Amino acid sequence: MNPIRIGILGYGNLGRGIELAVAANDDMELVGVFTRRDPASVHPLGENVAVWPATELAAHTDDIDVLMLAGGSATDLPEQTPAAAALYNVVDSFDTHANIPAHFAAVDAVARETGHVAVISVGWDPGMFSVSRVYANAIMPNGADYTFWGRGVSQGHSDAIRRIPGVADARQYTVPVPEALEAVRSGANPELTTRQKHTRECFVVAEEGADTAAIEKAIVTMPNYFADYDTTVTFISQEELDRDHAGIPHGGSVIRTGTTGAAGENTHVIEYSLKLDSNPEFTGSVLVACARACWRMACAGETGCRTIFDIAPALLSPMTPEELRAKML
């Protein structure tokens, strides 16, 4: 079997996570990286990996079986995924939940017209968390869903703090409230407010002479991001931030509690949880498993857009169906 030839568009944290995941799988190889930066400034880990300018995306369709899109959901992917799906089978991690139906429609139209398979919105949320919700809801129609995130770094919240005047750097952790998690896991089916589910811990480096009281107030009162949460702000030095908060851990739990029985007398708790040292490396690992499925669907003659809901789990695995039944069932 020839290895699946992978390309990556974008070489930030996620792009590097994808690169590492490709290297961990024997049935695929990374052939090239497309970048909007100066290609001479980009140095992939593999020696035989080409670096191409993003403007040359159309020039390598014979070299790549599946193109991984490693851009951001705010501005990159809404443009890049439909454009790339005209040229390649593609996989993206589009994660703006509210805009997924529109993104799906745009990508699906292009992929069908040009005969490609596109897998969108994979990673862990959306992605593995989503598919866990679908399984649990299908099994347990009478119940309630809960999602807890963290303890982990929220890039969006960290960025929001960095935009405050007087802030040099910041790192924000989303933390589930232990008592809320316990109540959910007990099957008590609690109703929980935003504040009862998560707290937010902020580690902030202030610029010299900045008004730290004003920064703290700007953080804890910030609408949407912090005002609805119990938020703690700790000022630290840049050295401390670099030393103690360099990682990008994340994770969380998707829990569904439900009942069965003639009178709903039996309670069941279904939980899927992740504890991740590196959010981008784990996300990249999910995308790469989906690239395998994407290529198999393309080889089977399928076209159009897919999500994790549409992918039979066997397609994600390097094992054959026979091996899976013998070893994993």
Place this chain on the structure above:
Amino acid sequence: MNPIRIGILGYGNLGRGIELAVAANDDMELVGVFTRRDPASVHPLGENVAVWPATELAAHTDDIDVLMLAGGSATDLPEQTPAAAALYNVVDSFDTHANIPAHFAAVDAVARETGHVAVISVGWDPGMFSVSRVYANAIMPNGADYTFWGRGVSQGHSDAIRRIPGVADARQYTVPVPEALEAVRSGANPELTTRQKHTRECFVVAEEGADTAAIEKAIVTMPNYFADYDTTVTFISQEELDRDHAGIPHGGSVIRTGTTGAAGENTHVIEYSLKLDSNPEFTGSVLVACARACWRMACAGETGCRTIFDIAPALLSPMTPEELRAKML
């Protein structure tokens, strides 16, 4: 949309669990139960549910879209599932792991020849635990798998105790060792013996005048079932057993820990866990979700045998693909 018409072969604990699960889903209805007992002695919950002798299995192929097989794996299903797959689309919970490949081959041959879809070996283990292992392995190729069962009732171990002379009744609980669970969840990747992973708690009703010391010794030294475990035996009265141990709870955790990074420096923990008040009602709920997928595959013109690995998660859900993308992704 017409509801999916469900039949059940066998009306024990699992058959009743399936019946309750069908009632919890608006898009399906239970039309009849086949039984090897006197049909007059079987009383389904629903008023319009027929009860037929199992010998009349071939007489109702026009009435049933998917037949659920609620028999046991030791002797019932190896015969029943291939025979039923010649007449119906079928779903079973065949759980003798070592014999799954042979069972698959036998059922697949019949289902292909007669144009039916058969979904085998669904439930939670095999079933949801298995598919969790496949997802986790596909995402995280460098890692280790752990499965813990319990705290829950093992029918097989309870039966083994009841076969000991002098035992009137018994209930056996499989219990994961908390320290082992903690070590695995920490990502420490421990090597664990059978004894280190689970303990076994036995509640035994002795016949009057029985030698309880001999019974206890027979239990704790029983090969395969108990000898490799730390086993506790507690003698109680039949009244206590009936009062305190009437339920059939079970559950457990499938955990995969793995690493990513250029030097494996980042650790990830993926866990799927279940806490079930009623093993047969939860298993029945999984089978019924799979019946929906079975019928959809049959309607799409597919034939042959499938496992949970071959079923796109969307097929299990009553929601449309559009609803799933909008609400669950």
